[in-house]
Amino acid sequence: MSSTTNTIVRLDGVTKRFGVTTALEDVSLSVERGEIVVLLGLSGSGKSTLLRHLDGLEVPTSGAVEVLGEQVTRLSGRRLRALRGQVGFIFQQFELVPSLTVLENVLTGALAGIRGPRLGLFSYAKARKLAALGHLDRVGLLDRAYQRADTLSGGQQQRVAIARALMQNPKVLLADEPVASLDPESSDQVMSLIREIAADEGLTVICSLHQVDLAISWADRIVGLRHGRVVLDTPTEQLSKAEVMEIYGRVATSTAELRVVQDELLAAEVVQ
Numbered sequence: 081m082s083s084t085t086n087t088i089v090r091l092d093g094v095t096k097r098f099g100v101t102t103a104l105e106d107v108s109l110s111v112e113r114g115e116i117v118v119l120l121g122l123s124g125s126g127k128s129t130l131l132r133h134l135d136g137l138e139v140p141t142s143g144a145v146e147v148l149g150e151q152v153t154r155l156s157g158r159r160l161r162a163l164r165g166q167v168g169f170i171f172q173q174f175e176l177v178p179s180l181t182v183l184e185n186v187l188t189g190a191l192a193g194i195r196g197p198r199l200g201l202f203s204y205a206k207a208r209k210l211a212a213l214g215h216l217d218r219v220g221l222l223d224r225a226y227q228r229a230d231t232l233s234g235g236q237q238q239r240v241a242i243a244r245a246l247m248q249n250p251k252v253l254l255a256d257e258p259v260a261s262l263d264p265e266s267s268d269q270v271m272s273l274i275r276e277i278a279a280d281e282g283l284t285v286i287c288s289l290h291q292v293d294l295a296i297s298w299a300d301r302i303v304g305l306r307h308g309r310v311v312l313d314t315p316t317e318q319l320s321k322a323e324v325m326e327i328y329g330r331v332a333t334s335t336a337e338l339r340v341v342q343d344e345l346l347a348a349e350v351v352q
């Protein structure tokens with residue numbers, strides 16, 4: 081990466097087609113070091129697809145994707161794994177291994193940096209276990225280290241997933257609807273935690289959300305997607321809720337989409 085740039089993520093004219101479906105259409109976007117960006121848009125607007133391109137999980141049909149100075153599409157094997165090691169990813173469904181302890185789940189976050197198979201807690205070096213316990217402390221769950229992951233609440237499980245992502249010492253954190261399965265109180269806790277950690281660690285965060293109010297109060301910048309196109313890209317402080325709602329459009333093209341638009345409007349407490 082050029083030492084003169086602080087650009088962490090750059091998409092240049094990215095189009096992604098799945099058969100006849102265009103998931104992303106000519107998306108160009110740059111994210112600078114330390115920015116906290118939220119992707120907003122209706123279901124199917126391309127949020128997850130965009131995030132997956134940043135981790136090399138999708139390859140664009142055309143256009144370029146650069147993350148931490150590397151052209152993601154040109155990487156494979158060890159170099160792709162090395163890049164992924166610097167990109168933490170958290171998901172709506174947490175993706176923990178339910179039957180493993182909280183500590184073991186966090187330790188799996190270090191697997192990118194370890195050779196050979198892992199055979200339970202004993203096979204991890206003491207330094208890694210101490211690091212994992214430190215991350216669990218950071219997310220407020222040190223006392224749960226030896227509990228099975230599936231005995232925790234949803235909010236606690238997402239905090240474990242954050243601790244697991246931290247095991248990689250990531251530079252970028254991607255979050256795909258990290259609080260969609262959580263109640264409002266747990267959502268606030270998880271989102272505050274992500275912001276605090278991002279500030280402490282100098283992380284760049286790109287997060288998709290469905291909750292407009294949360295996005296406005298939490299993000300530095302909002303990128304709106306509609307039908308795979310960027311229709312809004314503005315610092316949050318300059319945005320009104322009405323402007324954000326433009327992302328969702330007022331005209332629905334099908335009954336199913338209408339229902340989703342109505343849900344979004346209700347969620348944002350916009351009285352029609």
Ligand SMILES: Nc1ncnc2c1ncn2[C@@H]1O[C@H](COP(=O)(O)OP(=O)(O)OP(=O)(O)O)[C@@H](O)[C@H]1O
Binds near residue numbers: 122123
């Ligand atoms: N692997 C795939 N194969 C075929 N179509 C896909 C694939 N992945 C995504 N799509 C399509 O691409 C479009 C964008 O999907 P994507 O999952 O990125 O939307 P999203 O904004 O994340 O939606 P949601 O809010 O429901 O999570 C959708 O039409 C989806 O059906």
Ligand SMILES: [Mg+2]
Binds near residue numbers: 127128129256
């Ligand atoms: Mg999605």
